[in-house]
Amino acid sequence: MQEPPVTVRPDPSKHEIADRDISSTFVKGMAVLKAFDDTHTRLTLAEIAQLTGLDRASVRRLTLTLVHLGYVERDGRHFSLSPQVLILAGSFLRGNQFGTHIQPLLNRFSSRIGQTVSLAIPDGNSAVYVAQSTAQEDAVSFGFTVGSRLPLLHTAIGRMILAFAPQDWAEETIRAVPFEQYTPETTMDRGEILNRVRNCRAVGYAIVENEFEPGVTGFATPIGGLNALKAVVGTSMPTLGIRNEEDRLQTISLLQQVAQELGRSRLFSTT
Structure with missing residues (x-):
């Protein structure tokens, strides 16, 4: 939409x-x-x-x-x-070490997780992919590439952005942004979405199952602290491939590691 x-x-x-x-x-x-x-x-x-x-x-x-x-x-x-629009993006990517530091880091963790790892930033009422791993041949990207936009309310990356953004803005966004029922399991109650975002804020990560794409679970962790979010690292995988809670927490642990390393890069270390 x-x-x-x-x-x-x-x-x-x-x-x-x-x-x-x-x-x-x-x-x-x-x-x-x-x-x-x-x-x-x-x-x-x-x-x-x-x-x-x-x-x-x-x-x-x-x-x-x-x-x-x-x-x-x-x-x-x-x-x-x-194609000239790529010149604008290329200057940003080269100037912030995407090719020399960020892309190799995403590729390395993608190999460990076994799925595509993406870096996203907030943009208005959406999240935008600015980098994505390329090394994992068996990884599933679910059709999203650099430049793809994601809704905030029903994706792990989006809820992570809402969780670590200023709370008044997050609550206004949850109340006002239009959305659709993407899957039979999409949460349609805005109050319940707010509760889940608050839980993400409390635990420091987001897991969203089957709400945006059927049969797909998304994971996300932040780069930056509460009210000082800089970006979000995320991955998705088939829900049926997740065996237990230990699998979920292991994925989150790996994403937290890549977020910590990315936080030291030139793109995010400057204030």
């Missing part, structure tokens, strides 16, 4: 900036870029307007500006992202 690219709820990971210092045109341009995702790879101007909530005239100017800058390609009435 496509999430509106412009969220009215503040992201607790971002510093507060006065409205007078924010360019509304630039915000709208970013909304156009965010309209493209794995289910919306080719869009018309009308579709972009519908997804962003912006008027057609603004969408036309913003999209054609992005075409002019090289970040969007045009094919008749349709538009799509160009």
Whole structure:
């Protein structure tokens, strides 16, 4: 389900900036870029307007500006992202040791866990994968890759973000963010979701079974402390492959180790 690219709820990971210092045109341009995702790879101007909530005239100017800058390609009435968007991400990845430190670390722990290990950061009302292990041939990734977005309320990574974020923001998000019944076991009671998030805050990790994908259990641990979350490390595995509580806690222990090591990297060690 496509999430509106412009969220009215503040992201607790971002510093507060006065409205007078924010360019509304630039915000709208970013909304156009965010309209493209794995289910919306080719869009018309009308579709972009519908997804962003912006008027057609603004969408036309913003999209054609992005075409002019090289970040969007045009094919008749349709538009799509160009490979040039990778340049922006590449600078971030290289500057923060993703290739030399973070990726090898994720690969090493993936081999120990036997599943794909992912690094995610909060972004508005979602979590976004920014790195993922590649070494474990038998690991199951469940179709998610770098750049994939996850809902906060029904995934282990999302609940870990909510648990370690400022509580007022987390509670507002749980009350207000729309969600759907992803599986027969999806928790639909917002009060129960809040209770489970509070439990994650108390124990310091999150385990979510079969709520987002049927037959899949997610695990997550934080990088950073309460109210100072920097990122989340997570993995998923088939629920039927988990034999007992010892298996669950062993997986969490390994994720806590990788989170501790990642916390010392350049990306997260600076304040």
